[in-house]
Amino acid sequence: xxxxxxxxxxxxxxxxxxxxxxxxxxxxxxxxxxxxxxxxxxxxxxxxxxxxxxxxxxxxxxxxxxxxxxxxxxxxxxxxxxxxxxxxxxxxxxxxxxxxxxxxxxxxxxxxxxxxxxxxxxxxxxxxxxxxxxxxxxxxxxxxxxxxxxxxxxxxxxxxxxxxxxxxxxxxxxxxxxxxxxxxxxxxxxxxxxxxxxxxxxxxxxxxxxxxxxxxxxxxxxxxxxxxxxxxxxxxxxxxxxxxxxxxxxxxxxxxxxxxxxx
Amino acid sequence: xxxxxxxxxxxxxxxxxxxxxxxxxxxxxxxxxxxxxxxxxxxxxxxxxxxxxxxxxxxxxxxxxxxxxxxxxxxxxxxxxxxxxxxxxxxxxxxxxxxxxxxxxxxxxxxxxxxxxxxxxxxxxxxxxxxxxxxxxxxxxxxxxxxxxxxxxxxxxxxxxxxxxxxxxxxxxxxxxxxxxxxxxxxxxxxxxxxxxxxxxxxxxxxxxxxxxxxxxxxxxxxxxxxxxxxxxxxxxxxxxxxxxxxxxxxxxxxxxxxxxxxxxxxxxxxxxxxxxxxxxxxxxxxxxxxxxxxxxxxxxxxxxxxxxxxxxxxxxxxxxxxxxxxxxxxxxxxxxxxxxxxxxxxxxxxxxxxxxxxxxxxxxxxxxxxxxxxxxxxxxxxxxxxxxxxxxxxxxxxxxxxxxxxxxxxxxxxxxxxxxxxxxxxxxxxxxxxxxxxxxxxxxxxxxxxxxxxxxxxxxxxxxxxxxxxxxxxxxxxxxxxxxxxxxxxxxxxxxxxxxxxxxxxxxxxxxxxxxxxxxxxxxxxxxxxxxxxxxxxxxxxxxxxxxxxxxxxxxxxxxxxxxxxxx
Numbered sequence: 001x002x003x004x005x006x007x008x009x010x011x012x013x014x015x016x017x018x019x020x021x022x023x024x025x026x027x028x029x030x031x032x033x034x035x036x037x038x039x040x041x042x043x044x045x046x047x048x049x050x051x052x053x054x055x056x057x058x059x060x061x062x063x064x065x066x067x068x069x070x071x072x073x074x075x076x077x078x079x080x081x082x083x084x085x086x087x088x089x090x091x092x093x094x095x096x097x098x099x100x101x102x103x104x105x106x107x108x109x110x111x112x113x114x115x116x117x118x119x120x121x122x123x124x125x126x127x128x129x130x131x132x133x134x135x136x137x138x139x140x141x142x143x144x145x146x147x148x149x150x151x152x153x154x155x156x157x158x159x160x161x162x163x164x165x166x167x168x169x170x171x172x173x174x175x176x177x178x179x180x181x182x183x184x185x186x187x188x189x190x191x192x193x194x195x196x197x198x199x200x201x202x203x204x205x206x207x208x209x210x211x212x213x214x215x216x217x218x219x220x221x222x223x224x225x226x227x228x229x230x231x232x233x234x235x236x237x238x239x240x241x242x243x244x245x246x247x248x249x250x251x252x253x254x255x256x257x258x259x260x261x262x263x
Numbered sequence: 264x265x266x267x268x269x270x271x272x273x274x275x276x277x278x279x280x281x282x283x284x285x286x287x288x289x290x291x292x293x294x295x296x297x298x299x300x301x302x303x304x305x306x307x308x309x310x311x312x313x314x315x316x317x318x319x320x321x322x323x324x325x326x327x328x329x330x331x332x333x334x335x336x337x338x339x340x341x342x343x344x345x346x347x348x349x350x351x352x353x354x355x356x357x358x359x360x361x362x363x364x365x366x367x368x369x370x371x372x373x374x375x376x377x378x379x380x381x382x383x384x385x386x387x388x389x390x391x392x393x394x395x396x397x398x399x400x401x402x403x404x405x406x407x408x409x410x411x412x413x414x415x416x417x418x419x420x421x422x423x424x425x426x427x428x429x430x431x432x433x434x435x436x437x438x439x440x441x442x443x444x445x446x447x448x449x450x451x452x453x454x455x456x457x458x459x460x461x462x463x464x465x466x467x468x469x470x471x472x473x474x475x476x477x478x479x480x481x482x483x484x485x486x487x488x489x490x491x492x493x494x495x496x497x498x499x500x501x502x503x504x505x506x507x508x509x510x511x512x513x514x515x516x517x518x519x520x521x522x523x524x525x526x527x528x529x530x531x532x533x534x535x536x537x538x539x540x541x542x543x544x545x546x547x548x549x550x551x552x553x554x555x556x557x558x559x560x561x562x563x564x565x566x567x568x569x570x571x572x573x574x575x576x577x578x579x580x581x582x583x584x585x586x587x588x589x590x591x592x593x594x595x596x597x598x599x600x601x602x603x604x605x606x607x608x609x610x611x612x613x614x615x616x617x618x619x620x621x622x623x624x625x626x627x628x629x630x631x632x633x634x635x636x637x638x639x640x641x642x643x644x645x646x647x648x649x650x651x652x653x654x655x656x657x658x659x660x661x662x663x664x665x666x667x668x669x670x671x672x673x674x675x676x677x678x679x680x681x682x683x684x685x686x687x688x689x690x691x692x693x694x695x696x697x698x699x700x701x702x703x704x705x706x707x708x709x710x711x712x713x714x715x716x717x718x719x720x721x722x723x724x725x726x727x728x729x730x731x732x733x734x735x736x737x738x739x740x741x742x743x744x745x746x747x748x749x750x751x752x753x754x755x756x757x758x759x760x761x762x763x764x765x766x767x768x769x770x771x772x773x774x775x776x777x778x779x780x781x782x783x784x785x786x787x788x789x790x791x792x793x794x795x796x797x798x799x800x801x802x803x804x805x806x807x808x809x810x811x812x813x814x815x816x817x818x819x820x821x822x823x824x825x826x827x828x829x830x831x832x
Contacts, residue, residue, distance in 0.1 A: 236343025
């Protein structure tokens with residue numbers, strides 16, 4: 001019996017959507033991704049040179065914002081009904097709609113390249129990235145519809161509504177890429193798509209390795225804490241925090257003391 | 264001489280100080296569009312340099328408002344004292360610190376392409392004390408800083424003396440980590456499940472619905488020590504990942520966290536969150552006033568300058584301003600990282616180098632021009648000042664919500680009229696619409712914009728300067744309270760800000776049209792939880808989403824074609 005990656009994803013995804021607590025968390029995490037994408041694309045729209053691309057990007061950004069609101073709203077409904085409190089960062093998302101300060105736009109949010117690289121990418125490669133990201137998003141949301149249909153119709157309806165917009169996002173990015181191909185830039189378009197696919201695979205690899213890297217790092221640090229840090233810890237436990245007004249003792253700051261106004 | 268100040272790892276900010284004046288100050292979140300962006304403020308610094316007519320390479324010095332090594336030592340001390348319970352903190356903090364925060368000088372020099380010898384570091388309490396002093400008119404004064412945690416100091420007593428044009432700043436005494444009044448606010452925000460972004464203002468608004476019945480009960484959280492000092496009873500707090508939460512013992516005092524399926528004003532929560540907040544605010548006011556009294560005894564100064572993040576709560580700031588035992592009290596207009604950035608640069612310029620100080624003013628360039636293509640469904644027209652004011656006044660008098668953007672967003676947590684949404688405070692429907700636009704909690708009322716003369720009537724001399732900058736809440740006179748019921752908190756207070764320039768004209772134009780007082784309800788031009796609007800495209804996008812009918816962007820009006828035609832543009 002062979003198990004494909006798609007089959008594995010369907011299996012795991014189904015289990016994730018079954019758990020009501022995880023469902024709220026996932027919806028909030030999707031909302032955060034969409035909000036991040038909206039900010040990213042709105043900034044790209046502000047920079048876009050071509051009016052046509054700017055209009056598409058503005059609509060795209062508005063769609064992403066609407067998706068974020070839909071997903072957050074559905075998470076709120078599930079939260080209210082089941083009192084399935086989301087944990088960690090998710091809890092902060094319920095009352096607000098912005099991107100949390102510690103959000104990593106580069107890998108978890110829109111696309112698979114750091115948004116700060118938008119300018120150096122240029123329009124063609126940015127649109128190629130959007131096209132591939134939207135194709136992937138469409139496939140993901142189709143899977144989510146499959147998992148939630150019949151079990152949680154309201155959530156499935158939210159995903160279906162998002163899917164309709166994804167069709168438009170794919171259509172306009174594809175049309176732009178075709179337009180550039182017809183203008184004699186076919187080789188550039190193909191190279192951009194190749195490069196972006198590579199970047200996507202690289203990002204996926206980093207995503208896979210990230211948890212392994214983090215876990216092994218934590219284990220090493222825990223060992224350091226229990227061995228090298230142990231004597232300091234035992235000494236530290238004997239000490240007490242100073243209370244009340246304490247004298248301000250500062251070592252002489254040579255850098256500031258030697259400072260002279262510029263000539 | 265050009266100096267830049269920066270502060271990061273909170274609401275990262277940067278400013279440029281040119282020959283004693285402050286031509287520009289900005290927050291990184293404006294450019295990154297991440298609320299409360301803690302990153303090194305590279306884009307904010309670049310923007311400030313441009314606004315000040317300089318290049319990054321022209322900076323004589325860049326001053327960072329924190330000494331990373333001192334902070335790291337403090338964190339290691341905390342980890343050692345809490346052994347073995349601090350394992351999760353250790354595992355989380357060490358990669359961050361050993362990654363790049365400990366080597367901040369190298370990181371800054373590489374990222375900003377500045378020679379390392381031009382980078383200086385100043386402790387955060389010194390920066391906070393400097394911004395409190397140099398943003399006030401005082402030459403010699405006592406300075407009280409009640410701040411969040413950074414290096415060691417949390418509450419600092421300082422004194423400034425100016426002799427022969429040279430200012431000396433002496434740090435007299437400090438309460439050290441972990442005894443931070445800030446932790447009480449932080450634990451309360453977490454307890455009430457309020458977002459930390461701008462959360463202190465939310466606390467102030469919630470406190471207005473409560474009373475001080477739990478004040479005595481909360482006394483054990485922050486015992487009063489001799490000579491006006493204070494200490495946290497650490498058994499009631501849990502310090503995790505640098506943030507304070509109530510421990511199990513703390514929950515026995517403050518009660519279980521409220522059920523957020525109901526609103527915070529819902530009566531089903533016991534104790535009432537509003538009572539808890541107001542009682543905690545009173546506790547903090549008492550501790551700060553005790554520290555102020557100790558400072559007065561030590562310095563015999565007549566003037567007091569206040570600064571620090573704890574005073575971002577406008578009710579608390581108003582109480583301290585009114586009751587501090589000094590003849591004159593001034594509150595720093597910038598109290599978070601923006602204040603630290605300013606203070607760090609000002610300290611080096613005026614205290615270390617002895618440069619003459621200029622008048623403090625928060626200046627900003629006008630917003631960038633609006634390209635015609637950015638408008639999309641709405642239309643835009645360039646219009647003179649009179650036309651803009653008339654169009655905005657007509658919309659406001661008709662009960663609509665409008666957006667008014669005069670320059671870059673405010674570096675302060677609260678709007679001061681640069682980039683705001685406006686509505687008629689006497690029109691309930693307009694205020695309801697404004698609140699819907701903001702998507703904020705129902706207990707957070709909009710601020711009130713008034714012309715200077717009018718709001719001076721409401722405020723005592725002590726609170727006036729702070730109140731006019733929206734930093735302290737003031738009590739509305741009884742005669743107006745019923746009329747302004749939509750924006751006045753249950754305790755009869757509002758947050759006031761003084762209108763200047765075209766906004767003052769707009770106030771009078773609206774008052775002339777609808778016969779009401781020259782007041783407008785105001786809120787910053789963004790949605791709750793979203794960073795401020797900076798680009799033209801964002802402004803127009805928010806206009807579409809918000810239901811505001813008119814946007815005044817610099818000298819441009821943006822609205823529907825029919826409205827612009829009616830406005831005579």
